[in-house]
Amino acid sequence: MNATKKVAFYTLGCKLNFSETSTIARNFKDEGFSRVDFSEKADIYVINTCSVTENADKRFKTIVKKAQKVNPDAFVAAVGCYAQLKPEELADVHGVDLVLGATEKFKITDYLNDLSKNDFGEVHSCEIDEADFYVGSYSIGDRTRAFLKVQDGCDYKCTYCTIPLARGISRSDTLGNVLKNAAEISEKGIKEIVLTGVNIGDYGKGEFGNKKHEHTFFELCEALDEVSGIERLRISSIEPNLLKNETIDFVADSNTFVPHFHIPLQSGSNDLLKLMRRRYMSELYVDRVKRIKKVMPHSCIGVDVIVGFPGETEERFLETYQFLNELDISYLHVFTYSERDNTPAAEMDGVVPTKIRKKRSKMLRGLSAKKRRAFYESQLDSTRTVLFEGENKKGYIHGFTENYVKVKTPWNPELVNTLHTIQLTEIGEDGLVRFEFVNEKAIAS
Structure with missing residues (x-):
């Protein structure tokens, strides 16, 4: 029955989820399904969920509605982290037919005896x-x-x-x-x-x-x-x-x-790192950054940081801000803390009001923009290698250097998935770096 059946995928969350969605998609292909874009009509829609943030939970319902709008009769399956943590909650979402937990998601095709819509979501999840x-x-x-x-x-x-x-x-x-x-x-x-x-x-x-x-x-x-x-x-x-x-x-x-590292910090306050039960103090983090910059001065260093964690007083937040401001890093990924069920932090005192969490998040995002700009400026006039992406974005093709500087140039399909030696020349109004080809010959084509 699967020879003409179409399947579409939507992935929420991290790089790990993307790798797993791709593997699940290959399993469907082996069973005779053809893959289409999530915006197209499909017989089955598979949503790989995330539960790192509250926002990822909320987005799930929106994505289910999107699938149903394209094809109200389609079979909708939820897999991944949120499906493991809250299977019954996902099963209750209107339109969801199947929910698979951590051990079952890679066996999804085994659960598809037929693709008839269910009156309620069927759950298969493990301890x-x-x-x-x-x-x-x-x-x-x-x-x-x-x-x-x-x-x-x-x-x-x-x-x-x-x-x-x-x-x-x-x-x-x-x-x-x-x-x-x-x-x-x-x-x-x-x-x-x-x-x-x-x-x-x-x-x-x-x-x-x-x-x-x-x-x-x-x-x-x-x-x-x-x-x-x-x-x-x-x-x-x-x-x-x-x-x-x-x-x-x-x-x-x-x-x-x-020369690109992404190293979670979460907080520059040792008091908060202890409350978070992280396995290092801020001094070790400084040591790691210094070591990287000593042997790779041109390296890019990204940082994860959480704002609004319980017990984050104004003083502790400013301690984190100053810590990051003085550190030789390149950009931040800022996460606004949200309470998660069955975690010790959800029961902690010192809850930070939502309004203050958002204000602090905005401050750190501003710092991130400043850090990225300073890093890009430090790379001007240097010679780097760029790998061009495959998408035409408003007439431009983008790429990343080995040390994660994002560049762009007018769209040219011949550049897709090729490596070139370039010299970084200036930062454009959009914050991306402009460049000149050192030679027109691709290093790899």
Whole structure:
């Protein structure tokens, strides 16, 4: 029955979710489905959910309505983190037919005996301690770069976070399978791979709760650096306490790993870091940034920070603001704290009023813009390599340098997914960097 059936996907949340959606989509293709865009008419719509922020929860209902508007008779399935945490809540949303939790999402096609609409959402979810096996994933076809999942779950117990409840214990792919997936990605002509997971610095823990590390994250980087055909490897978010000197130094000397790090901070106040149960103090964070900048002065460093956490007084917020202002970083990802069920932080005293949370978030976003501008200015007149994206945005093609400077030039389809040597010349009114080609010949085509 599936020969002419169409499936569409919508992904909320992180790079890890995108890699898993792509893998689920390949499973559908193997079953004879054809994939269409989410805005097109499909027989089944699959929504991969996120539960990091309250906003991601709210967006789910909007996306279901969007699917129903295109095809009221379509079968709607919800998978992912929110589906694991609040399956009954999702099942109650009008139009939802199937909800699959953490262990079931990769077996979605097994649940599709027929695509008739249900009177109510059917739930298949596990107790999260049953999520003790690993399913490898990577995304291709959607973007110029591929997201390669190397690790899942988390053993940390940060007081604000639902991820351990949604994804289970820390566990990793085998080194052999990661290398096999990386080789497959390379063979498809993709120039850049982004390593992703929940806590990738914890790479190496096996399945079934095995706490022993078969390999370290550093050993993973060493092995990936040897895979032929990959032009760029980029490390996504990595905890500061797990980013070791050996890894930083290795990236500095690597031909494929790029000088770009994204390191969660969450707060510049040690008092708040303790309340959050983070595994480092601000002094360690400073040390990591200094080490990176010492061996890679041109490197880009991104920072995650949470505003409005319980106990964040004006003094503690200003401590964070000043800490970040003085730090040699390139941009911020600012998250406004929202209470999550079944987390210790939701029960804490010192609740910050919503209005103040929004005000502080705006201040840090302003600081981020200032930091990014300063970083871009520091890169002017330097020679970099740019990888061009595949989308025509209002007559322009965009790309990123190895150290994550975003550039643009008039649209030229021949530039898509190619690498070029450029010289950064000036910052445009839109904040993006203009450049000149050092030579017109593509490094890789």
